[in-house]
Amino acid sequence: MARYIFITGGVVSSLGKGLASAALGSLLQARGFSVRLRKLDPYLNVDPGTMSPFEHGEVFVTDDGAETDLDLGHYERFTGVPARNTDSVSSGRIYSNVLEKERRGDYLGKTIQVVPHVTNEIKDFLSVGEDEVDFMLCEIGGTVGDIEGLPFFEAIRQFSHDKPRGQCIFMHLTLLPYLAASGELKTKPTQHSVKELQSIGIAPDVLVCRSEHPIPEKEREKIALFCNVRKECVVAAYDLKSIYEAPLAYHEQGLDQAVLDAFDISPAPGPKLDVWHDVYDRIHNPDGKVKIAIVGKYTQLEDAYKSIAEALTHGGMANRVKVKVEWVDAELFDEGDATPYLEGFHAILVPGGFGERGTEGKIKAAQFAREKKIPYLGICLGMQMAVVEAARNVAGMEKAGSEEFDHEAGKKRFEPVVYHLKEWVQGNHTVARKAGDDKGGTMRLGAYNATLTEGSHVAQIYGGTAIEERHRHRYEVDTKYRAALEEVGLQFSGMSPDGKLPEIVEWKGHPWFIGVQFHPELKSKPFAPHPLFADFVRAAVEVSRLV
Numbered sequence: 001m002a003r004y005i006f007i008t009g010g011v012v013s014s015l016g017k018g019l020a021s022a023a024l025g026s027l028l029q030a031r032g033f034s035v036r037l038r039k040l041d042p043y044l045n046v047d048p049g050t051m052s053p054f055e056h057g058e059v060f061v062t063d064d065g066a067e068t069d070l071d072l073g074h075y076e077r078f079t080g081v082p083a084r085n086t087d088s089v090s091s092g093r094i095y096s097n098v099l100e101k102e103r104r105g106d107y108l109g110k111t112i113q114v115v116p117h118v119t120n121e122i123k124d125f126l127s128v129g130e131d132e133v134d135f136m137l138c139e140i141g142g143t144v145g146d147i148e149g150l151p152f153f154e155a156i157r158q159f160s161h162d163k164p165r166g167q168c169i170f171m172h173l174t175l176l177p178y179l180a181a182s183g184e185l186k187t188k189p190t191q192h193s194v195k196e197l198q199s200i201g202i203a204p205d206v207l208v209c210r211s212e213h214p215i216p217e218k219e220r221e222k223i224a225l226f227c228n229v230r231k232e233c234v235v236a237a238y239d240l241k242s243i244y245e246a247p248l249a250y251h252e253q254g255l256d257q258a259v260l261d262a263f264d265i266s267p268a269p270g271p272k273l274d275v276w277h278d279v280y281d282r283i284h285n286p287d288g289k290v291k292i293a294i295v296g297k298y299t300q301l302e303d304a305y306k307s308i309a310e311a312l313t314h315g316g317m318a319n320r321v322k323v324k325v326e327w328v329d330a331e332l333f334d335e336g337d338a339t340p341y342l343e344g345f346h347a348i349l350v351p352g353g354f355g356e357r358g359t360e361g362k363i364k365a366a367q368f369a370r371e372k373k374i375p376y377l378g379i380c381l382g383m384q385m386a387v388v389e390a391a392r393n394v395a396g397m398e399k400a401g402s403e404e405f406d407h408e409a410g411k412k413r414f415e416p417v418v419y420h421l422k423e424w425v426q427g428n429h430t431v432a433r434k435a436g437d438d439k440g441g442t443m444r445l446g447a448y449n450a451t452l453t454e455g456s457h458v459a460q461i462y463g464g465t466a467i468e469e470r471h472r473h474r475y476e477v478d479t480k481y482r483a484a485l486e487e488v489g490l491q492f493s494g495m496s497p498d499g500k501l502p503e504i505v506e507w508k509g510h511p512w513f514i515g516v517q518f519h520p521e522l523k524s525k526p527f528a529p530h531p532l533f534a535d536f537v538r539a540a541v542e543v544s545r546l547v
C-alpha cells in the first residue's frame with residue numbers, strides 16, 4: 001500500500017507547492033520509488049475547464065480526457081508519469097458526487113453532512129490506486145485557514161488517522177519574509193501558519209520554507225522549536241533561475257532525506273540524479289539564443305500558456321540554446337499591419353484559444369510567417385487560423401472563417417472552413433454533441449491517434465506515421481475544403497485514423513510551417529523534449545544564423 005505525503009501551504013499563496021511536490025516526486029523516483037501525484041482544489045467549479053485562463057492559468061488535459069489544474073502539468077514534466085482524471089479533484093466535483101448519490105438514495109435516508117459524507121468522498125478519492133505505487137503525493141490547493149479548504153484538511157487528517165502509524169506524513173510550505181530595515185528573516189508567520197494547521201489536528205513532519213535569503217542556523221532552530229518539527233526537517237527553498245533546478249536544489253537542502261527519515265525508511269537508497277544534472281547543464285550552458293513570438297490573447301498572464309512556454313524551453317534544451325519567448329498580443333494588429341510587431345523573431349507560435357477576439361491578428365501572424373518563410377507552429381486555434389488564412393489569401397475564399405465566431409456573434413458572416421464538430425469516434429464508440437450542450441467537459445478531449453502522411457514534414461519530424469496526442473477543442477477544419485487547399489499547397493499531412501478529422505496541416509515549399517489540431521506541449525518533458533518543439537526551435541536556430 002502506498003505511503004502518503006500530504007502537501008499543504010500557509011502564509012501566502014503562490015509559494016510553489018506544485019513545484020515542490022513535483023520536485024519531491026522526481027527525487028523519490030531518483031531513489032528508485034514509484035510515485036503518483038494528486039491535486040485537491042477547494043474551489044467550487046467541477047473542474048477548471050470552464051475557467052478563464054486569465055483567472056486560473058492554463059487547463060491541463062490528461063490522456064483520459066480530464067481538464068485539470070496546471071499543477072498536473074508540473075507533475076508530469078518532472079516525473080514523466082501520465083496523470084489521470086483520478087488525480088485531480090475539486091470541491092465542486094466532490095459535492096456534485098455527494099449530491100448525485102443523495103438523489104439516487106444511496107445514503108439510505110441519512111442527513112447528509114460535511115463530516116462524514118463530504119470527507120468520506122474525499123477519502124475515497126485519495127484511496128484510488130493506492131496499491132499501484134510506493135508513494136502518493138497529494139497537494140491541497142489554497143492555504144491553510146481558507147474556509148473552503150477545511151473539508152480537505154479534515155479529510156487528510158482523518159485519512160492519516162485511519163491508516164497504520166507511519167503510513168502518512170504532512171509537508172507544509174511557508175514563507176519567511178525578509179525585513180530589509182532590520183536585515184532579518186521573520187519566522188512568526190510560519191509559526192502562526194503551523195499553529196493554524198495544528199488547530200485542525202495536523203502536525204507537519206516537514207516544513208519547507210520559501211526564503212529570498214539564506215536561513216541562518218539560529219532561525220532554523222527557532223522554527224524547529226516553535227513548530228515542533230525536527231531541525232533537519234526544516235528545509236529551505238530559495239528562488240531559482242529555472243524551475244528545473246528544483247530537484248537538485250531540494251536534494252541539496254535535504255528534502256528527500258527528511259521525507260524518507262519521516263517514514264523511517266532506512267537505509268534510504270541513494271539517488272541517481274544524472275538526468276537532472278544533464279537538464280541543469282543544458283539550461284545553464286546554452287550555445288546561442290533564439291527569439292520566438294507567442295501571438296495570443298491571454299498574454300498578460302504567462303500561466304495561461306504554461307505548457308507551451310515550458311515545451312519551448314525543452315525545445316531549447318534539445319538544441320542547447322536559450323529560447324527567449326516574447327508575448328505578443330494578437331489584438332494589437334487585428335486591424336493594422338502585423339509586420340512591426342513580428343519582425344525580428346526567429347519563429348512564430350500561435351497557441352490555442354477560444355473566442356473571436358484577436359483572431360484577425362492571428363490570421364495575419366500566419367500570413368506573415370507564410371510569406372516571410374519564418375517557422376510557424378500553430379496549435380489548435382493557431383492551426384485553425386492558419387487554415388483560414390490559406391483559404392482566404394491563397395485559395396481565394398475571401399469569406400473563410402470559423403463557425404465558432406459566428407456562433408458567438410449570432411450571425412452568419414463566414415464560410416465555415418472550421419465548423420462545429422458534432423460527432424466523432426473515440427475508441428470503439430461514437431461521441432455525439434449538439435449546439436447548446438453544457439460547456440463543461442463536452443469538447444473533444446484527451447488522447448486520440450492520428451495517421452501521418454508518409455514522406456510529409458511531420459512524419460519526418462516524428463520519425464514515424466502513427467502518433468497519439470492530446471486534444472481540447474470543439475471546432476474542426478472541414479475536409480470539404482481539403483482538395484481546394486491541397487491544390488494550393490496546404491497539405492493535410494495528419495488525419496484521424498478514420499480519415500475524417502484533419503489533425504495536421506503543413507505548407508509545402510515552406511521551410512517550417514505546421515499547424516496541429518492537438519496540444520503537443522502537454523506531453524513535452526525537460527528530459528524528453530517533444531519532437532515538434534525540438535524541431536521548431538531547431539528551425540528557429542537556423543533562421544537566427546541567417547540574420
Ligand code: GLN
Pocket residue numbers: 351352353354355379380381382404472473474475476
Ligand atoms: N476554440 C477552438 C475550438 O474549440 C480552439 C480550441 C483550442 O485552441 N484549444 O476548436
